[in-house]
Amino acid sequence: xxxxxxxxxxxxxxxxxxxxxxxxxxxxxxxxxxxxxxxxxxxxxxxxxxxxxxxxxxxxxxxxxxxxxxxxxxxxxxxxxxxxxxxxxxxxxxxxxxxxxxxxxxxxxxxxxxxxxxxxxxxxxxxxxxxxxxxxxxxxxxxxxxxxxxxxxxxxxxxxxxxxxxxxxxxxxxxxxxxxxxxxxxxxxxxxxxxxxxxxxxxxxxxxxxxxxxxxxxxxxxxxxxxxxxxxxxxxxxxxxxxxxxxxxxxxxxxxxxxxxxxxxxxxxxxxxxxxxxxxxxxxxxxxxxxxxxxxxxxxxxxxxxxxxxx
Amino acid sequence: xxxxxxxxxxxxxxxxxxxxxxxxxxxxxxxxxxxxxxxxxxxxxxxxxxxxxxxxxxxxxxxxxxxxxxxxxxxxxxxxxxxxxxxxxxxxxxxxxxxxxxxxxxxxxxxxxxxxxxxxxxxxxxxxxxxxxxxxxxxxxxxxxxxxxxxxxxxxxxxxxxxxxxxxxxxxxxxxxxxxxxxxxxxxxxxxxxxxxxxxxxxxxxxxxxxxxxxxxxxxxxxxxxxxxxxxxxxxxxxxxxxxxxxxxxxxxxxxxxxxxxxxxxxxxxxxxxxxxxxxxxxxxxxxxxxxxxxxxxxxxxxxxxxxxxxxxxxxxxxxxxxxxxxxxxxxxxxxxxxxxxxxxxxxxxxxxxxxxxxxxxxx
Amino acid sequence: xxxxxxxxxxxxxxxxxxxxxxxxxxxxxxxxxxxxxxxxxxxxxxxxxxxxxxxxxxxxxxxxxxxxxxxxxxxxxxxxxxxxxxxxxxxxxxxxxxxxxxxxxxxxxxxxxxxxxxxxxxxxxxxxxxxxxxxxxxxxxxxxxxxxxxxxxxxxxxxxxxxxxxxxxxxxxxxxxxxxxxxxxxxxxxxxxxxxxxxxxxxxxxxxxxxxxxxxxxxxxxxxxxxxxxxxxxxxxxxxxxxxxxxxxxxxxxxxxxxxxxxxxxxxxxxxxxxxxxxxxxxxxx
Numbered sequence: 001x002x003x004x005x006x007x008x009x010x011x012x013x014x015x016x017x018x019x020x021x022x023x024x025x026x027x028x029x030x031x032x033x034x035x036x037x038x039x040x041x042x043x044x045x046x047x048x049x050x051x052x053x054x055x056x057x058x059x060x061x062x063x064x065x066x067x068x069x070x071x072x073x074x075x076x077x078x079x080x081x082x083x084x085x086x087x088x089x090x091x092x093x094x095x096x097x098x099x100x101x102x103x104x105x106x107x108x109x110x111x112x113x114x115x116x117x118x119x120x121x122x123x124x125x126x127x128x129x130x131x132x133x134x135x136x137x138x139x140x141x142x143x144x145x146x147x148x149x150x151x152x153x154x155x156x157x158x159x160x161x162x163x164x165x166x167x168x169x170x171x172x173x174x175x176x177x178x179x180x181x182x183x184x185x186x187x188x189x190x191x192x193x194x195x196x197x198x199x200x201x202x203x204x205x206x207x208x209x210x211x212x213x214x215x216x217x218x219x220x221x222x223x224x225x226x227x228x229x230x231x232x233x234x235x236x237x238x239x240x241x242x243x244x245x246x247x248x249x250x251x252x253x254x255x256x257x258x259x260x261x262x263x264x265x266x267x268x269x270x271x272x273x274x275x276x277x278x279x280x281x282x283x284x285x286x287x288x289x290x291x292x293x294x295x296x297x298x299x300x301x302x303x304x305x306x307x308x309x310x311x
Numbered sequence: 312x313x314x315x316x317x318x319x320x321x322x323x324x325x326x327x328x329x330x331x332x333x334x335x336x337x338x339x340x341x342x343x344x345x346x347x348x349x350x351x352x353x354x355x356x357x358x359x360x361x362x363x364x365x366x367x368x369x370x371x372x373x374x375x376x377x378x379x380x381x382x383x384x385x386x387x388x389x390x391x392x393x394x395x396x397x398x399x400x401x402x403x404x405x406x407x408x409x410x411x412x413x414x415x416x417x418x419x420x421x422x423x424x425x426x427x428x429x430x431x432x433x434x435x436x437x438x439x440x441x442x443x444x445x446x447x448x449x450x451x452x453x454x455x456x457x458x459x460x461x462x463x464x465x466x467x468x469x470x471x472x473x474x475x476x477x478x479x480x481x482x483x484x485x486x487x488x489x490x491x492x493x494x495x496x497x498x499x500x501x502x503x504x505x506x507x508x509x510x511x512x513x514x515x516x517x518x519x520x521x522x523x524x525x526x527x528x529x530x531x532x533x534x535x536x537x538x539x540x541x542x543x544x545x546x547x548x549x550x551x552x553x554x555x556x557x558x559x560x561x562x563x564x565x566x567x568x569x570x571x572x573x574x575x576x577x578x579x580x581x582x583x584x585x586x587x588x589x590x591x592x593x594x595x596x597x598x599x600x601x602x603x604x605x606x607x608x609x610x611x612x613x614x615x616x617x618x619x620x621x622x623x624x625x626x627x628x629x630x631x632x633x634x635x636x637x638x639x640x641x642x643x644x645x646x647x648x649x650x651x652x653x654x655x656x657x658x659x660x661x662x663x664x665x666x667x668x669x670x671x672x673x674x675x
Numbered sequence: 676x677x678x679x680x681x682x683x684x685x686x687x688x689x690x691x692x693x694x695x696x697x698x699x700x701x702x703x704x705x706x707x708x709x710x711x712x713x714x715x716x717x718x719x720x721x722x723x724x725x726x727x728x729x730x731x732x733x734x735x736x737x738x739x740x741x742x743x744x745x746x747x748x749x750x751x752x753x754x755x756x757x758x759x760x761x762x763x764x765x766x767x768x769x770x771x772x773x774x775x776x777x778x779x780x781x782x783x784x785x786x787x788x789x790x791x792x793x794x795x796x797x798x799x800x801x802x803x804x805x806x807x808x809x810x811x812x813x814x815x816x817x818x819x820x821x822x823x824x825x826x827x828x829x830x831x832x833x834x835x836x837x838x839x840x841x842x843x844x845x846x847x848x849x850x851x852x853x854x855x856x857x858x859x860x861x862x863x864x865x866x867x868x869x870x871x872x873x874x875x876x877x878x879x880x881x882x883x884x885x886x887x888x889x890x891x892x893x894x895x896x897x898x899x900x901x902x903x904x905x906x907x908x909x910x911x912x913x914x915x916x917x918x919x920x921x922x923x924x925x926x927x928x929x930x931x932x933x934x935x936x937x938x939x940x941x942x943x944x945x946x947x948x949x950x951x952x953x954x955x956x957x958x959x960x961x
Contacts, residue, residue: 022864023785030778030835034794037832041809048808061812108693111686124944125694128701131943135895135910136932140704143925150703150724184700189954196951196959204396207363210383211390212410212461222409226400234955245802248895248910266804266896273900279808286805297800301793 042290049073049283056277064280073284083285085260086268093175093264094243097182101239102232104183105190112191113198130188138252141181142168145253171261174254178262181249186242190235197231198224233304265289313387313464313497314339315360319369322355329355330521333369337499342491344500344512348544352521353501357467360499361388373464389458389496391468395450397457399443403434406442406453410461424460431493432456447475448483455490465497472507484510505545509533517541535661539668542595542661548624548635550595554665557582557590566594566662571628572609574660581662584671592671593663598624600659601636603645607654613645627651704936707929708733715925733930737916753931755905756912760935763826763898763908764891770831771887775838776880780868783846784854792843795836796956803833807900814901823906826898830891837953838887844957845879846872882946886953889939909935 044061050071053064077083112123129137144151145167155163167173201224209219225232247266250256256263256271263271273282320333330352337343345353358364360371362383371378378386398406404425411421429435432452437445442453451471458466471487472480488511491498502508508515509529516526517540525537536542542550555566557577564582565575574594585592599622611627611634618624619637623644626633636653638644645651662671703724707715710726710733739752781787810829811820819825853875857867873880895910902911913931916924943950951959 023781023787026777026781026785027788027791029774030791030795030839031788033774033832033835034791034798037806037810037829038794038798041806041813044809044812045806104693108690111690116683116686122690122694124947126697127943127947127950128940129697131889131939132701132936133893133895133910133932133939135893135913136704136936137700138895139913139928139932140700142923143707143929144700144703150699184696188697192951193955193959202396204392204394205398207383208390208392208396208457209398209409209413211361211386211388212413212457213384214409214413215384218413223398231959234958238954241800245804247804252895252914266802269804269807270896270900273807273811283808286808289805290801293800293805294797297797 042287045283045287045290048280049287051280052278053280054277055279067280069280073281074288076281077284077288082260082263083265083268086263086265089175089262090244090246090264090266093179093182093246094240096179097186097243098236098239100179100183101187101190102194102236104187105192105235106194108187108191109195109198112195126191127188129185130192132185134185134248135252137181137185138249141177141184141249142253145177168254169258171258174258174262178250178253181253182243182246185249186239190239193231193235193238194228197228197235200231201227237300313373314375315465315497315499316372316375317356317360317369318372320356320359320366320371321368322352322359322364323367328521330359331368333523335516335523335526337497340495340497342488342498342500342511342513344502344508344515345518346502346505346508346515346544347518348503350520351518353503353518354469355521356518357469357499357501360465361390361467362386387461387464389455389461389463389466391451391454391458391466391471393470394474395454395471397442397445397450397453399441401442402439403429403442403445403453404438406457407434407438407460410457414461428456428460432490447479448486451483451487452490455487459494459496463496465499466491466494468498468500470502472502472504480507487511506547509545515545517544519544535670535672536595537670539593539595539663542663542670546597548598550597550661551634551636552593552595552663553634555592555594557585557592566592568594568609571611571634572607574608574655576657577662578657581671584664585662586664586666591665593665593668595661595663596655596659598635599637601638601653601655603638603642603651604654605652607652609654610650610652612650613647616644616647625651701936704929704932707925708933710926710929712926733926736924737927737931751915753909753912753934756907756909757934759823759826759902759906760892760908762823763830763906764888764894766824766827767830767834767891768884768888770827771834771838771891772842772880772884774831775835775883775887776842776873779839779842779846780872783843784851791839795839798832799836799956803896807897811900819901821902821905826901826906826908829897829901830894833894833897834887834890836956837890838883840956841883841886841949841953842876842879844952845876845883849876882949883953885942885946886949889942892935892939 048061048064050068050073051064052067052069052072053059053061057067059066108126112119132140143149146152147164147166151167152163152165155165165173167177205223205227206219209223214222245266246264247270250262250264251267251270254262256267269282269285272278272285315335315337317333317335320330321328322330333352333356335343345356347353355364359366360378362378362381366379373386398409401409407425407428408421411424416424425438426435429438432455434449434452434456437449442450445453454471455466468487472483475483484507491511500508500512512529514526514528515532517524517532517537519540525532525541527535532541533545536545536550539552542552553568553571555568555574558565558567558573563576564579565573566577567573577592581592613625613627614630614633615626616623617626618640621640622637623640625636625638625645627636628634636651663669664671706725709729709731710723711728711730714723714726714728737753739754778788778791782789782791814820814825814829817825819828849872854867854871857871858864862870894908898908898911902908909931913928913935916927916931946953
């Protein structure tokens with residue numbers, strides 16, 4: 001009897017050990033890829049950012065120490081008005097796009113929350129923009145906003161005389177066109193996520209509120225919105241993160257121009273990477289952004305976690 | 312304090328009839344239970360009274376006033392949902408104050424009312440707690456308080472105890488009944504649990520397949536079921552029903568129960584009501600209405616003995632469709648495999664029409 | 676919400692306005708793809724909303740046939756960029772799915788790699804622009820620049836967070852009793868994973884793979900930086916559809932844009948049910 005139990009125990013232990021091993025093996029490829037794409041490049045980036053290295057110098061990157069300039073890139077960055085201009089524009093675009101997308105998405109979600117004939121098909125149609133390749137959307141809007149294009153044509157119909165606005169050549173209008181394209185493409189995402197949230201608000205709670213005499217508006221602000229808080233935060237976070245990276249549509253529509261009128265952080269980095277080729281400086285900018293984003297994300301995650309604990 | 316009248320009330324969902332021809336008057340301050348299995352139309356009835364559903368036919372009126380065009384927000388109906396629908400993102404106080412605020416009451420008045428109702432329901436000590444983590448009996452009180460604070464004309468309760476575990480249900484039942492006595496409100500209570508209906512309601516309305524089958528006090532419904540469905544549904548275990556045939560001999564009329572023996576005499580009034588000429592009838596009796604008697608006219612083999620404390624439940628006859636009787640432990644109980652022989656007092660025997668299922672009443 | 680006639684009218688007018696705004700840009704591209712050069716813009720006269728003389732010239736043109744209308748001929752057709760997009764997106768999806776699925780299973784069942792959920796979210800958080808310098812150096816060093824397999828590798832890594840999170844939520848949702856039953860029968864853990872779990876997860880795997888494929892197919896920036904000539908993808912290649920004589924070749928761009936837009940739209944509608952889950956890293960399951 002004793003021997004019997006001990007055999008079972010050893011078998012169990014062996015199986016447990018094997019299981020832990022299997023877990024490690026299963027996660028290994030992903031761990032390696034993370035190291036490959038995060039740890040190694042960041043160290044490399046740190047090294048290059050402390051030098052004046054450029055691929056044009058004719059020396060390999062590991063010999064970049066020959067061009068050591070310590071923190072010169074970082075001090076340059078602090079004084080780089082074109083960079084700070086790009087930062088400002090990135091946040092300006094975000095400050096307009098994200099709230100507009102949120103409000104439009106929420107409004108649409110409210111209209112879609114209960115069933116009506118044709119709901120399913122209209123829902124699918126509304127999701128189309130989100131799935132169009134962003135670069136293709138960029139070309140689409142590039143065509144639409146040509147001076148001989150359909151946007152002007154439609155405006156002509158409304159005002160009654162031929163309109164020939166050169167949208168993408170005017171600094172303000174170009175920014176407007178870019179914002180329109182972003183709203184067109186990403187409102188569906190807000191709609192999709194917020195609708196999922198709205199549908200998840202328990203119906204009996206809303207009925208209970210109605211039976212207590214609450215109007216639709218009161219119900220919306222006291223029951224529906226508070227219940228959707230987590231989902232709203234998720235939706236906004238996704239759009240803020242993605243909008244911060246804005247590049248494809250914008251770059252294709254305006255190239256960051258006219259001048260630097262629509263130059264965002266991503267476009268600016270792209271330009272100095274591909275055109276100026278000052279990679280030591282690019283590495284410094286990139287690393288600075290990574291550090292700031294990491295700090296912000298850690299802070300945000302802690303904030304959300306502490307709030308969740310409180311409630 | 313309102314009298315509710317349902318007149319020929321019906322509801323169709325497409326081609327499916329959820330409720331048809333419901334007539335019911337609920338008196339002021341009465342506690343009525345709508346009882347039936349799921350899908351019987353009881354929740355549909357309740358939702359129409361609350362105004363969440365529009366009736367397909369018929370009308371609902373409160374104190375004679377037709378409710379057809381009154382939206383649910385203005386019916387003055389207090390509704391306690393199955394899972395209470397407490398606003399868990401608010402405190403207890405905010406939950407209670409929700410209704411008065413929504414109806415535009417001044418903040419001084421709101422505070423006063425919240426304090427009043429909280430002390431009545433013993434919620435005073437937890438007014439500023441978040442309602443999310445409260446225990447289920449407090450949630451029940453809160454749900455009732457939240458509705459009661461706006462002084463609704465009637466209270467509707469939608470299976471409020473179905474998510475509560477069995478042990479706690481008895482506590483909650485008592486508490487609910489006491490609350491009803493305090494508020495003296497008209498209450499309509501939907502449940503599929505006959506025990507809840509029996510213990511709490513003034514009157515029970517038994518429903519099945521979208522039809523109202525019988526309305527009466529718990530004892531009426533228990534003792535004089537209107538048909539075989541009610542007979543089987545009420546009571547635990549329900550009434551025993553055995554197929555029988557009327558057999559007339561020179562002196563008396565008996566009901567022949569085949570291998571189980573026979574019972575009689577069958578009252579003449581029952582014979583008069585019997586429509587079918589083949590003499591077929593369903594014979595019914597309550598499990599506790601039997602007396603073990605070695606000279607009894609009924610005898611069945613015992614296939615299972617279930618001891619339930621002071622009494623013993625015997626399963627007799629066919630194991631798949633057994634007849635159940637309860638007997639006292641004070642007398643010797645037949646063992647499994649033996650034959651139980653017993654009698655039934657004449658006033659405890661019930662007869663039903665096998666075609667319609669309706670009772671063939673001895674009296675009247 | 677009360678269902679009044681007024682409300683329904685309001686609802687439908689708003690919805691149709693939004694649907695119109697949603698569809699007009701897309702339909703414009705569709706119409707453009709079938710227009711001959713004279714109808715491309717209003718500069719030659721009136722703007723035509725729908726092609727008066729529909730033609731397939733634009734499609735023939737991008738695949739290398741010279742057209743009588745367009746004096747220019749393309750140096751290189753769109754065939755190879757389409758192949759590049761297909762190969763890089765497909766194999767990128769394969770890498771992300773294999774690594775993501777195994778890791779998600781490891782975490783969901785053995786609690787291994789607890790650092791991964793957060794690490795992968797952070798990976799997604801960073802703009803690709805901010806890690807591209809080292810990636811470009813590494814890719815040049817490894818000889819991966821301007822190859823479809825080099826693109827596939829970086830695509831696989833970039834979309835790995837989505838594959839991992841999606842599969843993790845699917846594994847978390849799956850009842851373990853079935854696996855346990857197979858274990859009791861004496862199968863090894865790994866065999867259970869291969870023979871029981873994966874076949875059961877086939878719909879989840881398909882949805883996740885399609886989702887990841889859409890993301891890979893949609894890339895522009897990475898291909899712009901890592902390919903130069905031989906293996907440029909569709910979006911990068913589209914920039915070359917212009918000439919000094921005719922300016923932008925709108926019709927050709929629209930035709931290629933249409934070809935590029937159709938697969939993700941079709942796939943996206945097919946996996947509609949799981950879009951929310953994918954986009955929110957599994958935080959929301961509809």
